Amino acid sequence: MNNQKYELVVVGGGPAGLAAAQEAYDQGIRDILIIERDFELGGILQQCIHNGFGLHYFGEELTGPEYAHQFIKNIRERGIDIKLDTMVLEVTPDKKVFAINSDEGMIEIDAGAVILAMGCRERTREAIDIPGSRPAGVYSAGTAQRYINMEQWIPGEKVVILGSGDIGLIMARRMHLEGAEVEAVLELLPFSGGLTRNIVQCLEDFDIPLRMQQTVVEIKGQDRLESVVVAEVDDNFKPIKGTEYEIECDTLLLSVGLIPENELSEEAGVEMSSITGGPIVNEGRETNIEGIFACGNVLHVHDLVDWVTEESLIAGKTAADYLKGGIAKRSKAIDVNPGENVGYIVPHKITNKVDDRKLVNLYMRAKQPMADVKINLYAGDKKLLDKKARRVEPGEMITFPVPEKMFSSNDISSLKVDIVKEEK
């Protein structure tokens, strides 16, 4: 076998892997390899040709490819090694990375540290159990996005979209502008997980109907999709008998959620969270295995790439610190727990002792939309901090900066955050 050795191996060349590699380099690590399975760097950004990226990180509005370009350029300028068209097959707990490509064959890489940045993939028809026949014309929205935006192939002419998350909304506009008829966007929940701005600019601009609390209950068609049967659902998401109606269409796009892609992590023995579907990490984005880090959508699904970048810079820096001689630990780790109306919080725990650190950002998602709220931070029963928000949405990640001095005491062993209606 072809044996190689790198100080740092980054698995995945999307926004997470690029930012992590860049930061590790800027922190003094020179011997870095990025492994990417596609023919180019940039990951999913290359197919997200719409604008709206970068407002937080770059302070200007960019398209996906423009956002990716900034980081690809930085990686090239730094001369960081890249293997394209290369698939990682296994990462071992002692940080050996097995990969394969058609130039080198099987490669075994001995890594000092590994950053997992494999991103996520889409839930499929099978994952949500839609009954019916199995004709052509049923796609996940992201697959259709790649076909249309990169491969010059329009999936169909008459489209129904299931799921009103941002990808579903963006694809409704895209299909419409490319000349397809978008019959409807259906949403199981009583609210859309997408940004209001996308509902306005992708649906209302083109009079595409958004139908709440409805879902597809049957797929019909022999060779090609001919129609879908749609029904209203009750509060438990069960279809209501008698409300069924049929929409003729040749294409169904599914935008029904994303799942972090963690086969490699699990095989390596990385401890996983059942809520995020990603690894359990500390504030440096280090997993339970020393020297293995995770960042971006493989860790938890982000709404904005800007937050992916922010998180990946943290992972890159901690990986560099680890390689430069290790990280001091607190005598007692702090568990960070979600309270009322909080779905999850990343990081899951605070374990490191960092002298020059001013604060630690907690990233979290609300379970339910709520207006005029207070976000409270507790240590045990004692309230440490709160902040007000006019509105929280499950679709928009909340950043809650916590000053180091609030939890530096060794007495603190857990933090909890809840989101409650503000009392007026």
Added chain:
Amino acid sequence: MGKKVEITCISCPMGCDVELEIDDNNQIECMEGNNCKAGEKYVRNEYYNPTRILPTTARVKNGVLPLVPVKSKDPLPKEILEEAMTEIAKVELEAPIKLGDIVIENILDTGVNIVTTREILKKKQ
């Protein structure tokens, strides 16, 4: 008689539903439902002159991909988006392409250029 118009404000995640009363001279007589100044500005603009950035693709010959993503460098009037799509569909570019190359200058006399948003290398023969 005036008319009523509803606009969803998108200047922040609140997404206020704002109701406008428009008088016979097409002037905004009264605005209700917005909670801030930024909202007022957005809604005013959205009523008189709604604009959008248009991101789409253009065809490419001899590239590693058959398409290059493009966008309007500045926002275009909302009502000409589909017409602009037709103009962009007529273009075929030749690889290699750099990010920021002008695809169409002054599209539909708007003063706005259509530019590429990534590089496309030449396909190896």
